[in-house]
Amino acid sequence: MKPAVNVKDFSLTLGNKEIVHKLNFKVQPGEVFAFLGANGSGKTSTIRSLLGLYEATSGQVHINGRQYTAKDAHTLGYLPEERGLYTRVSAIDNLIYFGEMKGMTRAEARLAGMEFLEEVGLADKANLKLKKLSGGQQQKVQLGVAVMGNPSVLILDEPTKGLDPVNRKLLLDIVEQHREQGAAVIYITHLMEEVERLADRILIIKDGKSEAYGTVKEVKKKFNATSIEDVFVSIYKETHDVKGEK
């Protein structure tokens, strides 16, 4: 099967610092791929390179067989760690705007946006400005923006951060729905129970280098660990390099 995401010998240098060194991974359609690493390990830089925001110093970062550009917006759903919606604009207008960016007509985007808001219990808040919504509600809208248009690749950077268990389950269910529909999901999180629940394969990086790569079972076996959390801790424990949350 042709991979939806193909990162091959990818290196990235920003200024004088090498952020990522010869990284390799593939994400298949219908697969949830957990991309893990401590803060500052190079995850966001890799994602930004996948999105075409940074240019790879060497190697390739392909989505659906080529370097992603804004012309391929309809194929991609992105939920950044630093949430990025328009707080002075209503929830539905945010969804419509990004739906249009993904090639939907205004009417299609409005319909899809309202359907999503109903699904997550925010239909009655559709016309409220985003800044009037709670953090969790804003996060749901942010996920809605990512899944608008049923993209073939979803990149979700800590999508459940700060959510209560009920809403976390709701969002994870939505992610699973899209996986079942054939979307390739790159999932970034610090919550290892989510990795255990969702991920088919994982990649753990440290200082921009690959430390563990394979199915959840393979990685656990390789590190002789009972959980992914143990694997993660053992990788970072070696140098006591785990940095605190920013």
Add this chain to the structure above:
Amino acid sequence: MSKLRSVIRHEYATVVKQKGFWVYMIAMPVIFLLIFLLIGLASRSDNTSIEKVTNDLKDVAVIDASGLVSEELVRSSGQVPFAASEYDSLRKEVESGDRKGLIYYPADLLKTAQYDVYVSGVDFIFSTSVTEVGKALLQGSLYAPIGSNEKILLAQNGAEAVTTTYANGTTSVGFTRFIVPGAITALFVIILMFSIGYILTSISDEKENRSMEMALTYLSPRTLIIGKLVAVVLITLTQLLFFAALAAITLLIALTTDFIQLPANFDITALPVDLTSVLFALGFLIVGFILFAACMALIAVLFPAKQALNFSSFFYILPFVPSWFIWTVLTDPSNPVVQFITYFPITAPTTSLVRNTVGNISVGEATLSLSIMAATAFIVLWLVVKVFPKGALEFQNPLSLRAIFSKK
């Protein structure tokens, strides 16, 4: 193209749907309108006061011991002349409040050049009016030997000069030719104050709330920046339409009521239009607008939000540099300072607009100034598109020179 349309609509709607946009835009004219209304009400109140003062002035006695004041003039002015022997009793009447006032011209007026005024009460307006009446009676009496009333008035008030100016061998239309290019200059200042900042706010806000990363995921930097610039043009046009409507209402009020006074013989349909001057003014306005909008965009891209806001203040101060040398700009266009600010890109729009308004910029100078502005605007716009992807994702620090000029 559909993405560009969406960006323009989004950027435009985000601004014009804000209450603050309308509050800010309405507040300024409303404040001016209130001032006009207060002036109008004050002038009506003045009229009432004047009537009262006029009535009270009839109760002012006049005694002329100098022999210089015409009794006939005193009577015709509505005051009552009295004999010098009644001075003490009249003064006591004023003192007790039974009489409003007394003007007393002493016998030695020629030597002392002083006369006495007694007023009942502390009404400053009335007191001043009595003093002025006293002065007018004396002056009128002294001017009387000149002859007719017309001659006296002419001697007192002087005459108005009717100036005819010639330009290029023909009679020029004088001051009124300044009105149209002057209005365009005023328009530029309004745009500078009200509209240019929107593009800075738009980009800085997106950087601040991190929506820039999302936007650039789905849009090319070029589409995003062009969309923002076009939206600012539309926002500006909305503001101009709003102000034009207010101006039309004001003109209508001026033409149909006496609340606002227009200059005598003012005829808007007969305003002279010097085509060259108007075309250059429009050129300076449009290119100047693009230049400043591009500069604001560049600042917003290069700096984090707070620094961008601080740095942008230069672009609100520098255009007004010509006002510091306004007399030199108006009278000595060949002065090196005036020449410099005519061609320095940030001061060029306002300087050239002012010089174009008063007609002391040649076609060659205007063309050169306009070309410099256009070239600078082009370079700044090019730079904005070039650094936009880098600066847009730099949320914390200003973009370094190295990053600006690096390949990627």
